[in-house]
Amino acid sequence: MGGMASSLFLGSCITDKEAPIEEGDIIEEKEGYGRTPAEEERDEEIYSKEFFSKEEMATIIILADIIVPEDEESVSASEAGVPEFIEFIVKDIPGHQLPMRGGLLWINRESSKRFDAAFNEISEENQMEIINHMAYPKDFEKNSQxxxxxRNFRDLVVTGYFTSEPGFKYLDYRGNTPNVWDGVPSHILEKHGMKYDEDLLKVAMDPETRNEVMDWNKYEV
Known part of the structure; x- marks a missing residue:
């Protein structure tokens, strides 16, 4: 899920056309979050504005936690900062603003029609009735607002969650870290009629020496 959702935004990032990154720009490292001065300035501008109202954010929190609830293995979407991520995305990519706001209005209208109250004010059972109607539509309703x-909101939640620190931990994502390679599997070697030299294998595949430069002059190639 994380891999699928992350691809949604890798190609959608908006760069600052007025202040492109120039060769020689200094990228300041801040706990792994390297930004150029122009990027930092743009981030500050985005963070200084608010798009969603308090009522809209309350609905976003409820929806996000329904999609990714807290369990024994990890925290909920709201605890992972997903609502704040969605707020950032709609300001960073304005094309999301109208669909997101329109969808939140649709939910409140649907809640008022069914239960004569705003979505944030109805019971969890009634909230799930509306959610299930959206998440599992009948064939003729799949393209309804x-x-x-x-679908779009769920993609945002999954992307935000699995690119957060709790999401990384949940996936046990290690990043670009070294591991130990123990060679080509034996059945593959047998398939191609090949095998490792046992003396070389003891040295070349020794995890204790994997950071040392190999002296190939000791072996015949």
Missing amino acids: GSIFF
């Missing part, structure tokens, strides 16, 4: 909104 509610269903389209929920």
Whole structure:
């Protein structure tokens, strides 16, 4: 899920056309979050503005936690900062603003029609009735406003969650870290009629010496 969702935004990032990154720009390292001065300035501008109202953010928190609830293995979407991620995304990529706001309005209208109250004010059971209607639509409703909104919103939640620190831990994502390679599997070697030299194998595949430069002059190639 994380791999699928992350691809949604890798190609959608908006760069600052007025202040492109120039060769020689100094990237300041801040706990692994390297930004150029122009990028930092743009981030500050985005963070200084608010798009969603308090009522809209309350709905976003409820929806996000329904999609990724807290369990024994990890925290909920809201605890991982997903609502703040969505707020950032709609300001960074304005094309999300109208669909997101329109979808939130649709949910409140649907809640008022069914239960005569705003979505944030109805019971969890009634909230799930509306969510299930959007998440599992009948064939003729798959392109309805509610269903389209929920699909887009779910993608944002999954992307935000699995690119957060709790999401990394949940996936046991290690990043670009060294590991130990123990060679080509034996059945593959047998398939191609090949095998490792046993003396070389003891040295070349020794995890204790994997950071040392190999002296190939000791062996015949």
